[in-house]
Amino acid sequence: MIRVNGELINPNLLEEAFTRIKSEAELRTQVSCCERDEEFSKAAEEEVIDSILIAQEAEKNHRDLDEQEIARRLEELIKLYREHGASWEMLEAERDNLRDEVMANLRMERFMGEHIPEVAPPTEEELADYFESVKKQYRDLPEARCLHLIKMIDGHEDQKELLEEMVALRKRLLEGEDFSTLAKAETEKSSKEVDLGWIPLDRPTNPFETILFSLQEGEISPVLSYEHALHLVKVTERKGGMTPALEEIADELRNRYVVEKRQAALRALASKLRSEAVIEHVDFENPDES
Incomplete structure (x- = not known):
């Protein structure tokens, strides 16, 4: 766990920040980013610490309100x-928390202002530069649509002969x-399927992709x-890989520009607060031991 100026951070805050940051990155790049989990975890930790500070x-x-x-x-x-269905009993039980x-x-509104x-x-x-x-x-x-012919290496004793055959x-x-006719006759896939359909570019460093x-x-x-087999593929169609024109996303870009400028100002303020803060990583079972 992390303790900031004596205040323990709720692990759920870190998990929520991690999930959001990773999802946003995958949405922007349209690529699964599991290999970047350590990077996202560090970013989530920094974000939550900054927000706590x-x-x-x-x-x-702003103690007096x-x-x-x-x-x-x-x-x-x-x-x-x-309006969203909460009962009076639940709201009364949570009134103190809601007041907090x-x-x-x-306080945050006043401070931000x-x-x-x-x-x-x-x-x-x-906007154009941004x-x-x-x-x-x-x-x-x-995305690419392709036809596929596969021969399994493990099923052939002479690998040199298999390569020559391919x-x-x-x-x-x-x-x-x-291609389709020959692949159906020669493929060693049990289903005899040769049309792989549309394949997205999820893993740019994957040898097949x-x-x-x-x-x-x-x-x-x-x-x-690749993966204990020899392959031949033929691309039949390509699509995607296009960037929208500025005019199509201008409103979204304007909002994002403003948000990022304000976030940069918050990070600068948090950086100053960090220099004076006591930030500790503590054992979950022994939170009093730094």
Whole structure:
């Protein structure tokens, strides 16, 4: 666990931040990012620590709040919960926690108003520059549809002979034989399936996908050794890999620009608070031992 200025961080906050950060990265890149879990975990830890530091600073600087404003906002919050089906019994049991939530939000609003400047929407020139810096994240996922012929290495005693057989099959295909017909006759896949359908570029360093996405429509691959088998593929269609025009996502970009500018200001403030903070990693079973 992590302790910030004596306050233990709820592990659920770290897990929620990790899940969100990873999901956002996968949505932007349209690629599974499991190999980056350590990176996402570190980013989640930094984000939660920063938020705790800012919340602590807000509480320290805004202890006195208007009771009437607290009461008004508390009733608004209770009304909102009621509209979403919460019972009066549950709300009464949670009233103290809800009041704490209202007070924390009020303190944060005041603190943000004092320390985080408002950000004007970007000019057209700024928007264009920002688009250039992030447009790769908006590129849609390349996909390829292909036909497939496979021979299992384990089923052949002479691997050199197997490779020569696959090279000979490739030569016949390059000379014009129909890939689908030949693959159905020669493949060692038990289902005799030769059309793999649409395959997304999920793993750019995977040998099969590296070859597949280096081919153009109608092109036949070299013989590929992968997962105890030799493969031949033919790309029949390609799609995706396109970036939308700036005009199509301008509103989203403007909002993202403003949010990122404010987040940068928050990170700068949190960095200053970190220099004065006591941040400890403690044993979960012995939280008093740093």
